[in-house]
Amino acid sequence: MLITDDFLPVPVPESLSATYLVPMAGLPKVSAKTAVRGLAGRLAEPVHGLARQMLDSPLMSVDTRPIGEFPELPPDLLTAFGATEEQLGRLAAASHLVVVQAEYRPGWPPAHEWAARAVAAAVAETAGSDVVDVFGLQFLDPATALRSLPDDQGRIRLVDWVLVPYSSDAEGLWFTTKGLRRFGLLELQTQGVPDHLTRAWGAVMTGAARRLLRDWTDGLAGEEVPAFVPLPVLATVTGHDIAVAYGNPEQHGATAPVLLRLELDPATDPEADSFLSLRPPAGHPGPAGRYFAAACATLFTGIQPDVRYARPGDAMSRAIATARGALGDVRARFVAGQLPPQTQLVVKYGLPGDDGPEYVWAGVTSWEAPERIVGASASDAHTDPSVRIGSPVVVETADVVDWALLDASGVIEGGWTQAVLDAGESPPPPP
Template sequence: MLITDDFLPVPVPESLNATYLVPMAGLPKVGTKTAVRHLTGRLAEPVHALARQMLDSPLMSVDTRPIHEFPELPPDLLTAFGATEAQLSRLAAATHLVVVQAEYRPGWPPAHEWAARAVAAAVADAAGGDVVDVFGLQFLDPATALRSLPDEQGRIRLVDWVLVPYSSGTDGLWFTTKGLRRFGLLELQAQGVPDHLTRAWGAVMTGTARRLLRAWTDGLAGEELPAFVQLPVLATVTGGDIAVAYGNPEQHGATAPVLLRLELDPATDPEADSFLNLRPPTGYSGPDGRYYAAACGTLFTGIAPDVRYTRSGDAMSQAVATARAALGEIRARFLAGALPPETQLVVKYGLPGEDGPEYVWAGVTSWTTPEQIEGASASDAHTDPAVRIGSAVVVEATDIVDWAVLDGTGVREGGWTQAVLDAGERPAPPV
């Protein structure tokens, strides 16, 4: 094995396992094979065939057990990963669990995950119940589980398989991935992320996971399973990686690439997991958080797409007024093609929400009339499920609170509200 400063050797496990549960009140009334046959026409045939083949092989087992024989599922963690009260109530009322387990070698396709999830979804669909993904500690209704499986071309959305939880740390937010181990790869982590980049950095982590997973599975493509796969120490991530990971490859234009350095963070506890740290490239001298903010600006043609303002202080009010006063001039430059080369114009605007407006960024694609802008969203919105990264949006000029001209390094002009946030003058929370 060649070890250089350019590559990081990551160990390859001998085999991988997937476990899915279907809680039931009583015993199943429909056989597993019958339930899987009922998926005909609802599941891409390559995956349907894979599920049937593995069900008939020693690589998969399906057992029905009294629920008390299985370790208790922690309701607090299930809730943290999205479980509803109805799902938790059905789990509490269950007397039995159908346990679907599958094993396969690392590589692509991840047959153990695809087949086990398909079979568990079939059983849950026949029983009108839920699927519990044990790896992710996540409830899935059968329809959601089936939608997450590959289409006829073998394509998936990585966000359906890899979660990005985060928590507060001493110097910012601590992000990790939860799902790369399904494929044999170490999970990612990043620390010191500015707290106003919550959603943007989660998307960056997902895009990075997609890029590294591709390199990982390419390294496992041979007939013989290697002991290590050498991943590049410098991972190159683009907006396209993020768009593909979210299942929207056609909705995202090209962006400048962002470099992230991989560092192995080995676990000191044999029961704990090792991680791959994401850091700025060697030679970057500023705080990590500043690099992460610049990376988000490059990848999303906007900065802090998730920021919400519930009150405006004097500095923020002045920033908004300054941006609005210059809208006519920046529109004229945009229409005249007078913006600097290799730059993009973005605007920040408000979406209505129960707790006040949510402010998101969008790249400007057309500004025919002064009153209305056509663009592409730079982020997923909390308040409007139709506003997703790369989706087409129409912005009323009266809703704009800021604009910026961006190049490959970040904000070149404008961005007054972000400057207020970066200076720490954030609006107070509502009383």
């Protein structure tokens, strides 16, 4: 293997393992093999066949143990990763755990993860219980676990397998991924991210994870598992990478690529994790946070992904009125196919929240009825967890407060409310 300064040699583990738990009040009444057979026709056949084969091989074990024999799962961390009170209650009431474990070599497909999650979901479904992903410290209901598995073409949404937690430190926000080690790759981290990029940078990290995971699995495609996989020191991330990671590759316009420098940060504590750090390219002037903000502006084509205000001022009111007044014309041009080539129409609309509406952008994919717009979200919403980048949305035209026409350089038409915000006229706080 040729290693140059353009590539970073990342070590490959000898094998990978997956562990899933199913809490039980009593002993299971249905065997794992019977439960998996019940998924016939509901699970893509490659994965269904893989689960059956792994069950019949020494690569997978399914054991039922008294819950006291298993280390206690930390409820605070489970809650931090989305556990509900009902799920925690079922875990507390469980007398036994069904433990599903699988092992496989690094590479694609990650048979250990797909098969173990499928078996655990099948068992949980028959018992009316939950799946606990030990790696992610995350509860999954059986339907969600099954939906996360590959379709007939082997496609997955990376957001179902990789989380992006963050925390604050003296330099800003510290982002990490949690899930890439399922595939043998080191987790990513970014430090010094400005606070206002919370949701945008989470999406960028997910897109970067998708791009690097593809390079990683390409490097493991041979018959022999190598000791190292060379990853490019300058990684590129595009809007397409983000959209694919969220499962909606056809619903994202083209964007210019963003460059991120990859550095290996080995852990000094043998109990701690090593990371691959994402930094600005060498020689970038100014603080890293400024580069991260520019990267988000490029990847989201100049539109702020999480604009919020509670009560518009005069300038904002005029901007909204101007945008609403031009909606009929832009819809007519969109429906007639008369918008400039290589452009994308986006609209901004309000989602209700406890502190006032949250305004988010969505790319328009269809506008057949004048009163209703079908599109794909261009941002993660804070108030509605179902609204994520690339997720399908239906917007009532009456809720639209702005629209914009984008090309690769940014806004070329519209975007009146954004212009007010960019000019620094922040709306007043709620009374």
